[in-house]
Each structure stands twice: as C-alpha cells, then as structure tokens.
Amino acid sequence: MVTVLVIMTAGTLVGYFLxxxxxxxLTNDKLIMxxxxxxxxxxxxxxGSNPTIIKKLPVLGMQALVxxxxxIVGSVLAGGVVYYFFFRKKS
Structure with a gap:
C-alpha cells in the first residue's frame, strides 16, 4: 500500500511540473488509454481462462449486469450533482 501511495505522489508531482x-x-493521454x-x-x-467463471456465467452475468x-446510474447522478454545484456557468 505504501508503494502505491509513493508512486501516486511521485506521479502527481511530475504531472504538476509538466x-x-x-x-x-497528449502523449500521456494516449499511453493511459x-x-x-x-x-x-x-x-x-x-x-475466459477460468472454467468456474465460464460455468457460472449465466448467473454471474445477471448479477454483473445489475x-x-x-x-452507471449512480455515477451519472453523482456527476450531475457535481456539475451543478461546481462547474455550471452562473448567470
């Protein structure tokens, strides 16, 4: 966990200076994608290589869909709330 935090902090500092x-x-965006x-x-x-998952795919698929x-619905709603309070143009 400490390694992840150190790497993220280092990346944040490099990003700040760049x-x-x-x-x-733009190059970084392409690499990330x-x-x-x-x-x-x-x-x-x-x-695909896990036989247990493939065997239980119908049940897991429905759970995954739900x-x-x-x-997605929660993310869209949260994004709308954030946009409304922080990014909309105030007239």
Missing part, C-alpha cells in the same frame, strides 16, 4: 507542456500531456485497453484485454483473458447498471 502541466504546461501540452505535447507531453493504451494501458487501460491492455488491462481490459488481460482481464478478459483471465475471465451491478453495472446501478453503478
């Missing part, structure tokens, strides 16, 4: 360099920020897609792919490989829908 914030005025748009070329680096590549990393996210790579992690999603590897998670799919791990799920959890995903509730998570």
């Amino acid at each position: 914030r005025n360099r748009p070329k680096i920020i 590549a990393a996210v897609f790579g992690l999603l792919f590897l998670m799919g490989v791990a799920i 959890i995903a829908v509730v998570g």
Whole structure:
C-alpha cells in the first residue's frame, strides 16, 4: 500500500511540473488509454481462462449486469450533482 501511495505522489508531482507542456500531456493521454485497453484485454483473458467463471456465467452475468447498471446510474447522478454545484456557468 505504501508503494502505491509513493508512486501516486511521485506521479502527481511530475504531472504538476509538466502541466504546461501540452505535447507531453497528449502523449500521456494516449499511453493511459493504451494501458487501460491492455488491462481490459488481460482481464478478459483471465475471465475466459477460468472454467468456474465460464460455468457460472449465466448467473454471474445477471448479477454483473445489475451491478453495472446501478453503478452507471449512480455515477451519472453523482456527476450531475457535481456539475451543478461546481462547474455550471452562473448567470
């Protein structure tokens, strides 16, 4: 856990000092997206290679769908509240 906090703090400091360099920020965005897609792919490989998960997929799928829908609805609502209080233009 300490390692994660140290890495995040170091990343925050580096990001702070590089914030005025748009070329680096654009490259960083592309790298982040590549990393996210790579992690999603590897998670799919791990799920597909697990016979227990594949056998129970119908039940797990319905539970996952419910959890995903509730998570999406909650995120959209929370985002709307945050936008309303912090980011909307005041007339």
